[in-house]
Amino acid sequence: MFIDHPIREATVTRIGPRSVDISWRFSSSPVGVEIFRGPLPERIDRTRPVGVTGREDHIVIGHLKPDQPHYFALVGDKAPALIVAERRMPLEGAVNFRDLGGYHTHQGKVVRWGQVFRSDNLARLSKRDLLFLRHLKISTLCDFRTPAETRRSPNKLTQSDSLRYLHLPIQHGEHDPAAAFERIKKGDFQWLSEDFMAQGYVMSVDNFASLWSEFFNTLAAPESRPLLFHCTGGKDRTGTAAALLLSILGVPEETIVADYALSAQYIAGVLKMINDQLEELGVDPHEVAPYFTVTPGRMRTLLDHIRKTYGSAVRYLTEKAGVDMGVIRRLRVDLLADV
Numbered sequence: 120m121f122i123d124h125p126i127r128e129a130t131v132t133r134i135g136p137r138s139v140d141i142s143w144r145f146s147s148s149p150v151g152v153e154i155f156r157g158p159l160p161e162r163i164d165r166t167r168p169v170g171v172t173g174r175e176d177h178i179v180i181g182h183l184k185p186d187q188p189h190y191f192a193l194v195g196d197k198a199p200a201l202i203v204a205e206r207r208m209p210l211e212g213a214v215n216f217r218d219l220g221g222y223h224t225h226q227g228k229v230v231r232w233g234q235v236f237r238s239d240n241l242a243r244l245s246k247r248d249l250l251f252l253r254h255l256k257i258s259t260l261c262d263f264r265t266p267a268e269t270r271r272s273p274n275k276l277t278q279s280d281s282l283r284y285l286h287l288p289i290q291h292g293e294h295d296p297a298a299a300f301e302r303i304k305k306g307d308f309q310w311l312s313e314d315f316m317a318q319g320y321v322m323s324v325d326n327f328a329s330l331w332s333e334f335f336n337t338l339a340a341p342e343s344r345p346l347l348f349h350c351t352g353g354k355d356r357t358g359t360a361a362a363l364l365l366s367i368l369g370v371p372e373e374t375i376v377a378d379y380a381l382s383a384q385y386i387a388g389v390l391k392m393i394n395d396q397l398e399e400l401g402v403d404p405h406e407v408a409p410y411f412t413v414t415p416g417r418m419r420t421l422l423d424h425i426r427k428t429y430g431s432a433v434r435y436l437t438e439k440a441g442v443d444m445g446v447i448r449r450l451r452v453d454l455l456a457d458v
Contacts, residue, residue: 124199124458125145125148125150125195125196125198126152127143127144127146128143129142129193130203133205133207134179137183137184138182139180139183139189140177140179140180141179143201149176150195151171151172151173152172152175153170153194154192155167155168155191155192156180156183156189156192158190158254159188159190159256160190160202160204160232163191163192165200169191186251188208189204190204190232190233191204202221202232204221204232206218206381208236208251209251210245211244212245213239213243213248214386215239215352215382215385215386216236216353217237218232218233218236219234219237219361219365219378220232220234220235222365222368224368224370225371226369226455227457227458229456229458230368230455230456231453233255233345234453235364236255236347237347237349238348238349238357239386240272240350240351240352241260241274241276242275248275249275252276257276257282257345257347258281258282258283258345259282259338259343259346260278260282260284260346260348260349261287261334261337262274262285262288262350263288263349264296264356265289265297268297269286270297283343285334287334289330289350289356291318294310294319299410303410304397308406311410313414313417315409316410317417320355321421324421325428332440332441335363335446339449344453353385354413361375361378362375362379362418362432363436364450365378366425366433367432367433367447367450369451372419376418379413380415380418383413393411433447
């Protein structure tokens with residue numbers, strides 16, 4: 120059911136180790152807003168607000184514990200609580216770890232926070248990161264890296280009684296990402312182009328239908344969630360997985376492209392270090408930029424391919440990958456909430 124909520128477009132921005140700025144806009148007349156907090160959406164303490172506004176459109180919330188996630192409920196004018204959180208989790212060893220919640224669909228619903236996460240490499244997680252991630256209560260970890268990548272950079276999150284590890288490797292033809300940087304350092308990068316990268320996205324759906332079937336069947340099982348999926352950079356294979364999921368949930372394409380493009384912002388610091396290293400090796404970063412950067416055109420190429428070849432992401436999954444339509448309906452029920 121669609122509700123004309125008095126608060127719209129709320130975002131949470133990290134402004135310090137222990138503080139965030141929560142901003143929003145009002146759908147009509149300004150109202151007072153109460154802000155409640157918790158380590159998970161379902162564990163928000165609704166008895167004591169951590170902040171109260173008059174009719175302002177933002178508030179700074181401080182004194183936050185740095186070793187746990189923070190989800191907020193905004194309550195204004197007796198309307199149902201609006202849940203909001205940071206898009207990127209403030210981890211030390213993973214720069215592109217984010218919650219896929221909060222995106223609006225064509226049908227007037229919103230993707231639930233705290234259910235599905237995407238990330239880059241998890242091999243550099245710190246002790247603080249591991250403590251932080253325990254609060255998310257992740258049940259399943261899906262790893263899209265090749266065997267060579269996993270051997271080179273083992274996950275710090277490992278299988279346990281509370282965490283299932285699912286290895287779903289995706290490889291672009293004969294190209295193994297584990298060897299790519301070594302090839303580039305040796306001057307072997309003539310194969311690398313924007314078209315090569317875009318075709319990798321296309322091949323990941325055309326050639327790995329059975330993998331996507333396993334991924335979505337796993338995600339649809341309630342005991343598998345919260346679920347985290349990742350690759351090495353958290354942009355290409357992970358971006359494809361996020362695009363397929365958001366597509367079948369009814370999120371608009373421009374939102375999907377914008378979510379994909381966030382990787383450029385989040386990996387900027389790592390990319391600078393990579394470029395510095397390449398220059399020291401005598402490699403011009405501009406010549407190999409397609410491999411390390413993020414361009415919205417790649418995601419648009421993928422979405423166009425799915426639409427032109429299969430009709431839609433739903434038809435791709437049901438007709439090419441063999442996913443039952445009931446699985447997609449279950450995901451929509453479980454992962455979408457009323458606004």
